[in-house]
Amino acid sequence: MISRGPVDVIILAAGEPRFDGTVFAELQKRAAAGTIRVLDAMLLMKDANGACWSIDLEDLPPEYAAAVGFIDTGTRGLFDSEDAEALYEGMAPGSAVVALAIEHAWAVDLVNAIYNAGVEMAVNYRVPAEVVEEAFASLPARA
Numbered sequence: 001m002i003s004r005g006p007v008d009v010i011i012l013a014a015g016e017p018r019f020d021g022t023v024f025a026e027l028q029k030r031a032a033a034g035t036i037r038v039l040d041a042m043l044l045m046k047d048a049n050g051a052c053w054s055i056d057l058e059d060l061p062p063e064y065a066a067a068v069g070f071i072d073t074g075t076r077g078l079f080d081s082e083d084a085e086a087l088y089e090g091m092a093p094g095s096a097v098v099a100l101a102i103e104h105a106w107a108v109d110l111v112n113a114i115y116n117a118g119v120e121m122a123v124n125y126r127v128p129a130e131v132v133e134e135a136f137a138s139l140p141a142r143a
Contacts, residue, residue: 005111006103013097043096052084
């Protein structure tokens, strides 16, 4: 039996960052529903001169810390300075990156059922949402 679901690491890049809270609000909504668990988040910035810095979730002022309160403090820290350095290398000046470790909590019971049935995962492949949209758009219209 497993107690954790699969984890996706998602890197969001913004050439001109506009952090209005909507992404974290949606993550919080999905976490509250039990669909996902956000295990860690890392926010990196690179200014116009190429200077790099990160914003640590633990250092946010209280009014902003509440917006990321759904990220369990026991799982924060999965991303480290080596991860940050690797991401900084690919960042353009004046940009920002948010790295997220998102656990698929919904999958725990399914994976346990699969294992209990004596079945093994042979292939796991993620099809990007844009590809799915294109595939459905290409289907002939049905009456």
